[in-house]
Amino acid sequence: MSEKHVDEISGVETTGHEWDGIRELNNPMPRWWVWTFYATILWAIAYAIAYPSIPMIKDTTKGLLGFSSRAELQQDLDQAKVAQIRFHDQIAARTVQEIDADPALREFAIAGGASAFKVNCAPCHGSGATGGAGFPNLNDDDWLWGGDLDSIQKTIAHGIRYDADADTHVSEMPAFGEILDSTQTAQVAAYVWSLTNTPSDAARAVAGKQIFLDNCAACHGEDAKGKADMGAPNLADAIWLKGSGEDAIIRQVSAPKHGVMPAWARRLGEPVVKELTVFVHSLGGGQ
Known part of the structure; x- marks a missing residue:
């Protein structure tokens, strides 16, 4: 067996590895670090036993605690829906004026209306409701059919020049x-x-x-x-x-151009129309 090499400066034995004349000192790892490393291994084993972690062919191990992030998320969603039912029922039963006058209901309606607006109204009026060529800006003070809550609700519910709704707004400028x-x-x-x-x-x-x-x-x-x-x-x-x-x-x-706006009452339902009404009215230009 060859004699082990000891570094002349530090007096520490080297590992025997050498790269271009550079040797590596054989200093042991600190004991606290070694025990910490062992502890992480034990923690990983315990975690794998307690929680779903080991992949199988079509599923994973369930773990002794039976935890499921999907089940937890679904529980949170169910709780949120239960909390929302109270607001939905009140919005369905109240007028837009009553909704707008109730701070809690108004906040809920604006949040719901903003979501419905992005899905149904933004393609024409823009994501910020600023409109575009031929599509009104809903943030300004210019309202063709009135900007109070009742007028906005009627416009959203029945549309403009929408033939499928008997109560739609109708007006045409002569050529x-x-x-x-x-x-x-x-x-x-x-x-x-x-x-x-x-x-x-x-x-x-x-x-x-x-x-x-x-x-x-x-x-x-x-x-x-x-x-x-x-x-x-x-x-x-x-x-x-x-x-x-x-x-x-x-x-x-x-040769005037006449735009058409769909009637949303039948598509979205009265509660969502009310939420949209409160949201649009809250943008700053509502009368």
């Missing part, structure tokens, strides 16, 4: 391209644009005011601030659903 000539259309567009912006031709805008009063005021009002009972938009608030600018106004006056 004034068949009523006004191109000069008159350009004049009324200049006038409407002048309500919130500088028109391309001031004289044309002045001439367009009378055309507006004769043809448009019946729905939009003489002040052009709209009428919610007719779904006529406010033209004096600088909010443009179908596009801004005189050219866009000319196109809408000549």
